[in-house]
Amino acid sequence: MLFIMPAVLILISSMMQEFAWGSLAKDPSVQVLFVDNDHDSLGMQIKNGFKGSESFEVIDNLDHKPLTANSAKNAVRKGDYLIAIVVPKGATSTMRANVRLTVAKTLAGFGIGNPMVLNGIVFRDSVNVTIYFDPTVKKAFKNAVISSVRENYYRIQTAWVFKNFNQEIALQMPMYKPPKENFKEILRFSEEFPSYREVELIPNSTQHNVPAWTIFAMFFIVIPLTQSLIQEREGGSLYRLLTMPVSYMTLVMGKVGVYLVVCLVQTAAMLLAGIMILPLFGLPMLMLGDDIAALFLMTLVVSMAAVGYGLMIGTIAKTHQQAAAFGSISVIILAAMGGLWVPIYLMPASMRAISMLSPLNWAITGYYSIFLRGGNLWLIAPQILKLFTFFLFSVTITAIYHKFKSPLNN
Numbered sequence: 001m002l003f004i005m006p007a008v009l010i011l012i013s014s015m016m017q018e019f020a021w022g023s024l025a026k027d028p029s030v031q032v033l034f035v036d037n038d039h040d041s042l043g044m045q046i047k048n049g050f051k052g053s054e055s056f057e058v059i060d061n062l063d064h065k066p067l068t069a070n071s072a073k074n075a076v077r078k079g080d081y082l083i084a085i086v087v088p089k090g091a092t093s094t095m096r097a098n099v100r101l102t103v104a105k106t107l108a109g110f111g112i113g114n115p116m117v118l119n120g121i122v123f124r125d126s127v128n129v130t131i132y133f134d135p136t137v138k139k140a141f142k143n144a145v146i147s148s149v150r151e152n153y154y155r156i157q158t159a160w161v162f163k164n165f166n167q168e169i170a171l172q173m174p175m176y177k178p179p180k181e182n183f184k185e186i187l188r189f190s191e192e193f194p195s196y197r198e199v200e201l202i203p204n205s206t207q208h209n210v211p212a213w214t215i216f217a218m219f220f221i222v223i224p225l226t227q228s229l230i231q232e233r234e235g236g237s238l239y240r241l242l243t244m245p246v247s248y249m250t251l252v253m254g255k256v257g258v259y260l261v262v263c264l265v266q267t268a269a270m271l272l273a274g275i276m277i278l279p280l281f282g283l284p285m286l287m288l289g290d291d292i293a294a295l296f297l298m299t300l301v302v303s304m305a306a307v308g309y310g311l312m313i314g315t316i317a318k319t320h321q322q323a324a325a326f327g328s329i330s331v332i333i334l335a336a337m338g339g340l341w342v343p344i345y346l347m348p349a350s351m352r353a354i355s356m357l358s359p360l361n362w363a364i365t366g367y368y369s370i371f372l373r374g375g376n377l378w379l380i381a382p383q384i385l386k387l388f389t390f391f392l393f394s395v396t397i398t399a400i401y402h403k404f405k406s407p408l409n410n
Contacts, residue, residue: 007273010213011281031057033072033084033132040092042127042156046085049152069130076132083145084132091127095157098126103164107172129153206284210274211367212340215360217270218263218303219331222310225259226323229314248402252395256307263303289370294377298370301387302363308394309359315398334358362386 032050036043050056060067062075072084129149133142232238241251274286288295310327317323335341337351338360344352355361366383369375377384 005217007270007277010209010270010273011278030055030083031059031081033062033067033075033081034058034060035067035069035072035084035086036060037069037089038087038091042092042095043087045156046087046129046149046152049155050085050148053148073132076134079134079136082134082137085149086130086132088128088130091129094125094127096160099157099160099164103161103168107165107168127153206274206278206286207368207371208343210270210278210286211371212335212364214267214270215302215306215363215367216331216335216340217266218306219309219334219360220328221259221263221266221306222313222327222331223324225255225307225310226314226317226327227320228255229311230317230320230323249395249399252311252398256304256311259307259310260300260303263306264299267299267303287371290374291370291376294375294380295370297377297384298363298366298380301384301391302366304391305359305363305387305394308391308398311398312394312401315401334360337361339364359387359390362390 034047034050036047047058047060050058059081062071065071069086072081072086075081076084131146131149133145232241244251271286271288275288279285313323313327313330317326335358337355338358339347339355340360344355344361347355362383366380366387369379369383373379
């Protein structure tokens, strides 16, 4: 039960979550219906901007027929597609007229041109690019699409303004030679991952489920451990143990040592399952990270926290039923809180704050740092300190309870 069943649980959970996990881990390609009623420079450049992005797949015809505003709108309304973009007719001419007027009025301020004539000319209405969204689209994704369209539009507008300035100055000043280079972006953004690896690993179902269910199995040691403690009390063997010339906590630490070995062997079996068994079923192989010492120390303190928790429950509980019910349900609650079932970054903000109180969250965070970030002992030091403190807390409660209430609890 302690070794085979958790391995089967890891296999089943990974297979069930592989498709959904892959869609979260990989960059999705969203199909965008694109209707270009402009048939000029602006519409073509906006379309090319979407085509140049790996996140979007541009579709401009359905059933071998060119898209129209109505057909695109109906396709989104029926739920066949999430997004449709419609560039209006005359968008390029409107934008060019506004750009030319902007440049002319700006140069008129320097005495180039007739400001009296220009003041009587008004700007045309702004270009209105319509974006249809399916109601199921989340607000964050909707904002990302709108920001992408705006960024592309502003880039085109800036390039046109730069070009018109050069043309107008060249007309007014024959000696002026415009630069041969086109407008280039001055500010660029680069994305880097603060990892110890040269290539950032993408989390997958294996890298979540193996450590998650290993931690869950380790903390479920509370069931056999509490049963052993209560059986010793009820069977009378604790009387004979207490006749030995050692303290009660010495006897308890002997039990801790045995169950620590069980947890370590249990973890080794789960890791081997992630490395050797899961790939046989078409699942990603578990990558252990670069620092084996950090992995061993992390496993050791998680095992200590799990055994300490079992000691505390087994000492306080009076009956097998109390220990089994409270122990199992509390571990399930701590697992759900800690992000073992649902990853923390998929939780709402309030739940993420609560999850920080679960020792199982500290454990999964430490394993993530080792497996995904190439972490070393320094990186997982906060989690190790928290788990070791939890172990000391549990053992202290056990000792205090023994001191003030007889362990021969009848």
